[in-house]
Amino acid sequence: MDRTVRACILFMSFVTLAWVLYWLRNIMAPFALAIFFWLIIDAFARWMDRKMSFLPYFATLAIAVAIVAASLGGIIVIIADTAVDVSHQAPQYQERLGEILNPLFERFSDGTWHGFNEKFKLTQNIQSLLGGFANSIQGVVSSFAFIAIYVAFLFAAQNSFPKKMDDLFPDPTKRIQAAKVGERIRVSIEKYLGIQTLMSLIMTALSFGVMKFFGLDNALFWALVIFILNYIPVVGSVLAGIFPAMFALVQFDSLLPVGIMAALLFVVQFVISNTVQPKMMGDSMNLSALVIILSLVLWQGLWGGVGAFLSAPLTVIMMIVLAQFKTTHWIAVLLSADGEPNEKETVAQPSL
Numbered sequence: 001m002d003r004t005v006r007a008c009i010l011f012m013s014f015v016t017l018a019w020v021l022y023w024l025r026n027i028m029a030p031f032a033l034a035i036f037f038w039l040i041i042d043a044f045a046r047w048m049d050r051k052m053s054f055l056p057y058f059a060t061l062a063i064a065v066a067i068v069a070a071s072l073g074g075i076i077v078i079i080a081d082t083a084v085d086v087s088h089q090a091p092q093y094q095e096r097l098g099e100i101l102n103p104l105f106e107r108f109s110d111g112t113w114h115g116f117n118e119k120f121k122l123t124q125n126i127q128s129l130l131g132g133f134a135n136s137i138q139g140v141v142s143s144f145a146f147i148a149i150y151v152a153f154l155f156a157a158q159n160s161f162p163k164k165m166d167d168l169f170p171d172p173t174k175r176i177q178a179a180k181v182g183e184r185i186r187v188s189i190e191k192y193l194g195i196q197t198l199m200s201l202i203m204t205a206l207s208f209g210v211m212k213f214f215g216l217d218n219a220l221f222w223a224l225v226i227f228i229l230n231y232i233p234v235v236g237s238v239l240a241g242i243f244p245a246m247f248a249l250v251q252f253d254s255l256l257p258v259g260i261m262a263a264l265l266f267v268v269q270f271v272i273s274n275t276v277q278p279k280m281m282g283d284s285m286n287l288s289a290l291v292i293i294l295s296l297v298l299w300q301g302l303w304g305g306v307g308a309f310l311s312a313p314l315t316v317i318m319m320i321v322l323a324q325f326k327t328t329h330w331i332a333v334l335l336s337a338d339g340e341p342n343e344k345e346t347v348a349q350p351s352l
Helices: 003-023 025-051 057-088 090-108 113-120 122-168 172-214 219-229 235-251 255-281 289-303 305-322 329-335
Strands: none
Touching: 003 025, 003 289, 025 057, 025 122, 025 172, 025 289, 025 305, 057 219, 122 172, 172 219, 172 235, 172 255, 172 305, 219 235, 235 255, 289 305, 305 329
C-alpha cells in the first residue's frame, strides 16, 4: 500500500477513534476507572496471597475489596467533615478575603466589591466554575454504582479469560504473542500504579507534616487532595502545591508563613517528582516527557478529569499495542522514551 494512502487511513482512524471515545465518554470513562480499580484490587489480593500463603485467593480478594471500600468511605467522610468545618469558618475566611481584595478594589474599580464585580463579572465566572466542578463531582459519584458493577463482572469473567484467548487466537504463535502483550500491559500498569501510589503516599505524608506544622485548617483534606492530584502527570504536582497555598493565603494574617509553607510544599513535590520517582519508575512507562504532556491534554479533552487521571496508563497501553504491528510500529517508537517500545523477547511483529 502507498505510504500516503496508509498515512491518510491511519489519520482518519485516529480521528474516528477519538470521536468515538468522546461520544461514548459517559460509558467508557467509568469502565476505564473500573479496570483501574480491578487492577488495583487484583494486584493487592495477589500480593497478600503471596505473603499469606495459608489463605486462599478468594479470602485475600475479600480483604482487598474491604480495604478499598473502606478507603473510599474514608475519603467521603473527610470531604463531608471538611465541608462542615469550612461552613463554620466561612465568616472568618470572608473577612480575610476582603482584606486581601480591598487593594484590588481600590486599584481597579470604585473601591467596593460591587464595582469590582460589575467590571470583571466575578460572580458569574465563579458560579460557572463552581457549577462545572459540582457537575464533575456529581458525575463521578453517580458513576460509582456502575463502576462497582463493572468491577464485579470483571472479577466474575476473570477465570474465562484464558479460554477466550484460546478461541480468539487458534494459532499457537499468535496466541503466545497476544499473551505476552497482555502480560506486559498488565505488569506495566500494575508497576505504574504501585510506584505512583507509593510516591503519592510519601509526598502526601511529607506535605501533611508541613501543613500540620504551620497549622493549616483541614490539613487532612488537603493531604487527600495532594494524594489524588499526584496521579495526574506533571500538572498534578504543581496544583498540589498551589491549592493549599491559596487556602493558607485566606487563613493566615501574614504572608510569611504562607510563603514558607508554599515553598516547602513545592520542594517536596519537586524533589520527589524529579529525583526519586523517575528512578523508581524505571521502564514501566517508557514514555517521553513531551508525549506525557500531550497525552494529558488529549485524554483530559476526551474524558475530563478521569482522562487526566488515567492519561499515562492509557497511553502506555496504546504504545504497547501499536508496537505489535509493522504499520503502526513507527508511532509506538515516537511515543516511547528510548525508541524501543517492544521488549527484547517479543516475537516478530505481524503485518497489519
